[in-house]
Amino acid sequence: MAEEIKADKVVDARGSFCPGPLMELIKAYKEAKAGDVISVYSTDNGTKTDAPAWIKKSGNELIKIIDRNGYVEIVMKKVR
Amino acid sequence: MLAAKKVVILGDGAAGTIMANKLRMLTHSSETRIVVIGNSKKHYFKPDGVHIPFKLKRYQNSVKPTRFLFNYGVEYIFDEATGIDVSQRTVRLKSGNSTSYDYLIIATGDRFDYNEIPGYIGEARHFYDLQHSLELANILDSFNGGKIVIGPSSIPYQCPPAPYEFTFLLDKYLRDRGIRDKTEIHYTFPLNRVFTMENVANFVNRLFDERGIITHTLFNVESINGLNKTVTSIEGEDVKYDLLIMVPPHKGQKMITDSELAGPSGYIDVDRHKLSYKDYDDVFAIGDATNLPISKAGATAHFESEYLANRIAHEISGNVYDETYNGEVACTTITGAGKAMTLYFSYDRPPRAEFQSKMDYLLKWTSADTYFSGMLRGIM
Missing domain, CATH: 3.50.50.60 (FAD/NAD(P)-binding domain)
Incomplete structure (x- = not known):
């Protein structure tokens, strides 16, 4: 059984449209401390590409992308 | 009764x-x-804030x-x-x-929250209200070449096309003054494209390429250092500037x-x-x-x-x-000197960004008159 990663902060951006989920993720990132795990839920298709691109460019760690029932969950770790 | x-x-x-x-x-x-x-x-x-810094319109009519x-x-x-x-x-x-x-x-x-970005006040310029548009007109008058950095500091902000509209007019202004070849224009945007809507972003990006405008995407402004003239993004990118024109952070x-x-x-x-x-x-x-x-x-x-x-x-x-x-x-946005594009969209229907025209520019040019005489009065 895969180990569940516990997020320090969950951003539920379901129902919000691009660029809402990414902006919510960035807001949570600004408030988090290094080492925190942040999870964002989104029903917007664009988040699946936008959020990983942002995580990569910002030098943080993309932990996983999970397709849930009707939404996607993106889990990242704040590195810097 | x-x-x-x-x-x-x-x-x-x-x-x-x-x-x-x-x-x-x-x-x-x-x-x-x-x-x-x-x-x-x-x-x-x-x-009209995109026109006033270039003295293309008299602010009194706005x-x-x-x-x-x-x-x-x-x-x-x-x-x-x-x-x-x-x-x-x-x-x-x-x-x-x-x-x-x-x-x-x-x-x-909504309102501008300048304090959200350390170093913004006194260093960055913008054209999102009349006072700052007029100040920017004076600054551009004395600009004789260098590196101009433009962009929205974060999302959301008012009138999403305005930063690219301003950039197209700036390109034309610098060419008319004969200093475009002495000036680098850098455009920053918070997403991984140059506009929120993908097809409009592709259209604008092509026009930016044609005009030699350099883009920095995934650029959400974190701080501004006026001493070494550098704007830094949350994503860790530093961009130097001689003149910084940055849409301030907005809040309700x-x-x-x-x-x-x-x-x-x-x-x-x-x-x-x-x-x-x-x-x-x-x-x-x-x-x-x-x-x-x-x-x-x-x-x-x-x-x-x-x-x-x-x-x-x-x-x-x-x-x-x-x-x-x-x-x-529905909104009409400037896409170059004497050219504009009208975008129609809704929650479920993205705009078709297919062509620009002189007619659309005339629509934009006269929009203050249309606004005050018809739209604002509720008869349109």
Whole structure:
């Protein structure tokens, strides 16, 4: 059984449209401390590409992308 | 005879004024009393802010006295809302008075939060209000070459196309002055493209390439260092500049947060099809004050007002209004010297960014006249 990663902060951006989920993720990132795990839920298709691109460019760690029932969950770790 | 319903509209900007004037045209004063509360002495047509720094338009034609912009039968109170109690249907005012309502429409817009970015004040310039547009005109006058960095510092911000419109006009201005070859133009944007909507971003990006405009995407501004002339993004990128033109961070009004109608962002969560707040059928928000996933622009407020004025007019006269607001917006955006493109879109339908024309530019060029004489008056 895969180990569940516990997020320090969950951003539920379901129902919000691009660029809402990414902006919510960035807001949570600004408030988090290094080492925190942040999870964002989104029903917007664009988040699946936008959020990983942002995580990569910002030098943080993309932990996983999970397709849930009707939404996607993106889990990242704040590195810097 | 039943007493007239009292509709209170907070805000005297584009959203509040269009809403009041449209509703006045749709209802009789015997059944509806319309009260607008605002504290702007002048009403500024903000889209002209991209022209004024290049002295393409006289700012005097972009400004009118607010109190003359309301149709006959709209009551205008020069005051400011300091608190809203939706359970008691009352609004507290700065003057110490308070007012009750049958319907409340919040059109209080948003504000600039300069303190969100350390180093912004005194170093970055912008064109999002008249004073800063005029200041930028003087700065551009004395600019003789170097590196100009332009972009929105974060999302959301008013009139999403304005930064790229300004950039196209800047490119033309520098060419006309013969200093384009001595100037680098860098365009920053918070997403991984140069605009929020993908097909418009592709269109604009192609035009940027043709003009030698350098882009930096996924660039959300974190800080500005005026000593070494560097703007730094949250993503860790540093960009040097000689002149920094940066759209300031936006927030909803503090009064909205203090009234517990929104979180720290100050943007009100409304039903995207009814524009109503939570379960209240007598409280609505329109324009820049909402957190709807559409442009913060007068064009949005115009379409929202069309829906909401009709809905309230039907309700007051005892009729059913079956229509909904579906995120419709139409706006004309500048895409180069003498060229513009008109975008139509809604929640579910992205705009078609296919062609630019001189005719669209003329539409844009004359939009202040159209705005003050027709749109703002509620007759369009």
